[in-house]
Amino acid sequence: MAGIDHAPPPFFKRGPxxxxxxxxxxxxxxxxxxxxxxxxxxxxxxxxxxxVVDPVQRVAQTPGSLVDHAVAYLEGLQAMREENSQLKRxxxxxxxxxxxxxxxxxxNTRLRQLLAVKEREKVDGQVASILYTARDxxxxxxxxxKGQQSGLLAGQPAIDEAGVVGQVTRVFPFSAEVTLITDKxxxxxxxxxxxxxxxxxxxxxxxQLELRYIPAxxxxxxxxxxxxxxxxGIYLPGFPVARVLSIQRDNAxxxxxxxxxxxxGVENFGEVMVLNPRPARPAPPPEPTPVAGKAKKxxx
Amino acid sequence: xxxxxTSSRILLPVRPWFVVLSLLLAxxxxxxxxxxWPGMPDWLALVLCxxxxxxxxxxxxxxxxxxxxxxxxxxxxxxxQHGFAYILLAYTATSLSRRILWFPLAQQALQVxxxxxxxxxxxxxxxxxxxxxxxxxxxxxxxxxxxxLWIPATxxxxxxxxxxxxxxxxxxx
Numbered sequence: 001m002a003g004i005d006h007a008p009p010p011f012f013k014r015g016p017x018x019x020x021x022x023x024x025x026x027x028x029x030x031x032x033x034x035x036x037x038x039x040x041x042x043x044x045x046x047x048x049x050x051x052v053v054d055p056v057q058r059v060a061q062t063p064g065s066l067v068d069h070a071v072a073y074l075e076g077l078q079a080m081r082e083e084n085s086q087l088k089r090x091x092x093x094x095x096x097x098x099x100x101x102x103x104x105x106x107x108n109t110r111l112r113q114l115l116a117v118k119e120r121e122k123v124d125g126q127v128a129s130i131l132y133t134a135r136d137x138x139x140x141x142x143x144x145x146k147g148q149q150s151g152l153l154a155g156q157p158a159i160d161e162a163g164v165v166g167q168v169t170r171v172f173p174f175s176a177e178v179t180l181i182t183d184k185x186x187x188x189x190x191x192x193x194x195x196x197x198x199x200x201x202x203x204x205x206x207x208q209l210e211l212r213y214i215p216a217x218x219x220x221x222x223x224x225x226x227x228x229x230x231x232x233g234i235y236l237p238g239f240p241v242a243r244v245l246s247i248q249r250d251n252a253x254x255x256x257x258x259x260x261x262x263x264x265g266v267e268n269f270g271e272v273m274v275l276n277p278r279p280a281r282p283a284p285p286p287e288p289t290p291v292a293g294k295a296k297k298x299x300x
Numbered sequence: 301x302x303x304x305x306t307s308s309r310i311l312l313p314v315r316p317w318f319v320v321l322s323l324l325l326a327x328x329x330x331x332x333x334x335x336x337w338p339g340m341p342d343w344l345a346l347v348l349c350x351x352x353x354x355x356x357x358x359x360x361x362x363x364x365x366x367x368x369x370x371x372x373x374x375x376x377x378x379x380x381q382h383g384f385a386y387i388l389l390a391y392t393a394t395s396l397s398r399r400i401l402w403f404p405l406a407q408q409a410l411q412v413x414x415x416x417x418x419x420x421x422x423x424x425x426x427x428x429x430x431x432x433x434x435x436x437x438x439x440x441x442x443x444x445x446x447x448x449l450w451i452p453a454t455x456x457x458x459x460x461x462x463x464x465x466x467x468x469x470x471x472x473x
Binding site for chain 2 (some may be wrong): 022025030032033035036046050052053056060061063132133134138139141170177184185205
């Protein structure tokens with residue numbers, strides 16, 4: 001038998017003081033918050049939690065999707081037939097262009113070869129269906145049903161049949177998060193189709209986009225189409241992004257305030273196509289070293 | 301323990317598995333597609349607040365932290381955002397539990413309102429300070445609805461602890 005223990009028996013076993021625990025947990029939360037926002041090095045941590053949470057989330061989504069299926073089933077044959085015939089008509093409408101596309105592509109490659117211009121990159125990707133909208137009310141994101149398993153990478157652009165939807169920002173084992181172009185932090189380099197002017201379009205967070213850094217006297221009209229310029233090395237050039245809604249020119253500011261509406265069904269449910277990443281571009285040329293004489297201030 | 305300290309009715313001791321189950325169900329309820337409806341309450345915050353008031357020895361900041369992380373990952377929010385708010389909620393609820401339980405249910409709900417509202421406001425402030433967009437006033441309606449749900453939630457969560465009233469004809473007590 002052991003001797004008499006000198007420590008008092010733990011009749012009332014208590015952990016650390018509540019205030020100490022509070023400080024401890026708050027410090028951990030704040031540290032996580034800052035690291036996740038600024039350093040973004042917690043993806044593995046997030047993915048491992050997602051492995052546990054994801055099944056619960058999918059189970060919670062089933063009642064909604066069951067109702068959707070039931071509604072789709074009850075809507076019945078008639079609606080389906082109408083949609084089918086409409087789609088067939090649409091296909092016929094686009095047929096002339098599509099049939100000639102192959103011819104045009106080959107012609108284009110030949111002409112480009114003649115002009116010694118680099119060939120256009122091929123578009124390739126995989127279809128993913130939207131699982132649900134991320135619940136976070138501070139940003140605009142959707143979650144799609146393909147992830148690391150299908151080889152998705154952060155940074156890939158996502159489009160639908162009408163235009164650019166957004167960009168993959170986080171990849172989980174079985175799902176991925178797409179930040180919509182209407183999110184407040186999202187920017188897409190674009191080009192005005194009519195004039196060829198390049199700029200960047202930013203999300204506003206309210207479902208609209210703003211075309212920034214366009215001088216107040218620039219040639220922009222309502223209804224102008226914006227397509228991706230492809231200068232960023234992420235989006236392929238030529239995908240429709242938005243249409244100009246309204247232009248406010250104020251003499252007090254150097255730039256015009258141009259609001260645009262996204263063309264793609266950004267806030268709709270359905271399917272998106274996640275495009276494969278573009279091949280790496282050559283490194284930019286080195287910055288020219290400033291000449292010593294030019295750095296002088298102008299005289300008064 | 302009684303439903304409130306002024307009540308004369310004695311409750312059975314709480315079953316630990318029921319506490320855990322109710323917390324997990326509340327988490328799952330937050331994942332339902334209905335969470336996008338305007339004015340939907342944060343079920344997890346409500347249940348967490350309830351158990352930190354009633355069973356502060358069992359449910360506290362540890363649970364708040366873990367469940368907060370789960371919410372962050374599921375929402376696609378910044379890690380630590382829900383945790384921060386839930387930990388403060390659990391701490392204040394625990395430290396106020398002795399006072400709150402003296403009141404009748406309707407007044408308890410009034411005391412819980414500022415706690416739930418604060419947890420929502422903290423999240424909004426954290427995100428807006430770091431460049432998030434304003435979520436709209438509908439975001440702050442959720443706690444009001446959750447307050448109205450305090451009374452039904454109390455009955456529902458205490459249901460397994462009510463023992464049947466057993467009257468014996470031969471004994472006066």
